[in-house]
Amino acid sequence: MKEVSRRAKRMERHHKRKKQPGLNLVSLMDIFTILVFFLLVSSSNVQQLHTSKEITLPTSISAAIPKETLVITITARDVLVQGRRVVSTSDVIASADPLIAPLIDELNFEAGKSRFSTAEKKGRNVTIIGDKKVPYEVLSKILSSCREANYTRISFAAVQKARSKS
Numbered sequence: 001m002k003e004v005s006r007r008a009k010r011m012e013r014h015h016k017r018k019k020q021p022g023l024n025l026v027s028l029m030d031i032f033t034i035l036v037f038f039l040l041v042s043s044s045n046v047q048q049l050h051t052s053k054e055i056t057l058p059t060s061i062s063a064a065i066p067k068e069t070l071v072i073t074i075t076a077r078d079v080l081v082q083g084r085r086v087v088s089t090s091d092v093i094a095s096a097d098p099l100i101a102p103l104i105d106e107l108n109f110e111a112g113k114s115r116f117s118t119a120e121k122k123g124r125n126v127t128i129i130g131d132k133k134v135p136y137e138v139l140s141k142i143l144s145s146c147r148e149a150n151y152t153r154i155s156f157a158a159v160q161k162a163r164s165k166s
Contacts, residue, residue: 055131069155070110072103072142074130079142081106092138100145107149123152130156 054075073080079087079100087102111124126146130139146154 055129056133069125069127070107070151072126072128072146074128074134074138074142076131076133079103079138081110089134089138092141093135095141098141098144099148100141103142103145104149107146107151111149111151123150125153125155126151127155127157 055073071082073083074089077089078085079089079092081103084106086106087100092100107126128139128142128146143154146152
């Protein structure tokens with residue numbers, strides 16, 4: 001058996017004392033818990049409508065926050081309900097009928113879903129997101145079609161502008 005020198009024994013004791021401690025996960029878990037709660041609280045206060053990049057919203061000074069409702073989007077090319085294409089804008093302009101039949105069908109289909117249905121006497125809620133350059137003729141036909149499908153509580157999406165102090 002080989003004898004170990006005093007220096008080797010001393011170095012061995014020294015290295016045992018300087019052992020690296022394990023990673024302390026408690027403080028890391030505390031940080032992530034606080035981060036999760038912060039994200040949950042801050043994300044629940046956000047009210048944002050989904051708009052496409054090809055729509056320029058008009059401005060408004062109303063302070064009322066919109067409720068979650070059925071959304072009709074009017075672009076230069078299409079009329080969309082909840083993001084699904086219903087009819088093209090050019091077909092709406094070309095039609096002589098004051099109502100848009102595919103839009104009425106889609107609105108009635110959405111009325112059957114429990115998420116957006118309300119009491120029939122009050123009328124249902126709908127939010128219209130349209131480019132500020134949409135022709136009035138298209139908007140008028142969409143409003144008539146909404147009224148026909150009992151969506152009478154209509155809101156228009158707009159960019160909120162600060163009130164002037166005068």
